Amino acid sequence: MTSADPAGRRDGAGAGAARAGRYLDVPLWPWARPPDGPQHLPRRCPAGHQLEPGQLQETPNQDYGVRELVCRHCETQPDGSGRWALVDPSVDAQVTEDRVQPRRLQLVVIPPTIRAGVGLIQLRWGTTIYGQVELSLCPIDRCGLLLDLHVEVRHRRRGVGRVLAHAAAARGTGFAWSANPPEDPGAAAFWAKIATPRAPASPCSHQEAAGLRIEPRWPRWWEKP
Ligand SMILES: [Zn+2]
Ligand SMILES: [Zn+2]
Structure with a gap:
């Protein structure tokens, strides 16, 4: 939490524009x-x-x-x-690396190198990364896979995960989405809470051809306690 944050949220003080690892x-x-x-x-x-x-x-x-x-x-x-x-989690508001501004909260997209491969969306402030979501989209089958959603420990409970989940969903509007949350029950509960897709991960043939190998851990993970 706030003042007990070991990294010191107020280090640097002032407007803090140049502070590394902004809280x-x-x-x-x-x-x-x-x-x-x-x-x-x-x-x-x-x-x-x-x-x-x-x-x-x-x-x-x-x-x-x-x-x-x-x-x-x-x-x-x-x-x-x-x-x-x-x-704003919409696609138009997401930027690529060349459009990253040094002092602005932005969703930054790192596209996959091959079709239906794994891409990333990060929430960043310049070079500070608060969290990122890993996803795969197949434009042929119109299906999306949410593969990972990670928020840095010191930036949790600030809405980062929710923003990232919305940003991922925005890239596959109208797609059939599925997800493969981590084994940790707390993480699965968090995924369910922020409305990530409630379907067991089911990659299409193109996603498998792109190298995605998924062992669905929990068929109905969103019902886990
Ligand atoms: Zn209110
Ligand atoms: Zn496909």
Whole structure:
């Protein structure tokens, strides 16, 4: 957690723009910005509050280089700050290495070298990697496989995994998705919670030809305790 973080979240202090290994002070929420103008915001805050105009504010988050949502309901709760940084998980908002900016939270795509091979999407701030998702997409069968989803330990519980899962899903909209979570029950429960695809991993012939070998560990992994 925060102040007990052994790596020291406040090291470097100040605005912290040059700080290595930035801590995600404001949690993240995936939100694809619709094209209909700046006033379009989520109808519910991530904590579930129904939002009316005036109970919600949008401000820029200078540290992350993204927009931030403030919920007036959450702000009054004793435990919550009521702030979330909005990260657009849509394909148009994902960038390749050559478009990485040094001081901005971005989803960075590392495409597979062969069709239906394994690609990566990382959530990064410059060279800092908060987590990454490993996936394979077959454009012929229109199927997607979620192979791994890893969030760095010191950046967990800040919404990174959810953003990455949405970013992966966005690359295969309308695809039949399946997943192969790690053996750890906690990880499987996390995958189920953030709405990763609930189907046992089933690679197509192209994905197998691309070298994917999967031993489905748990046929119905999302039902594990
Ligand atoms: Zn709220
Ligand atoms: Zn295929």
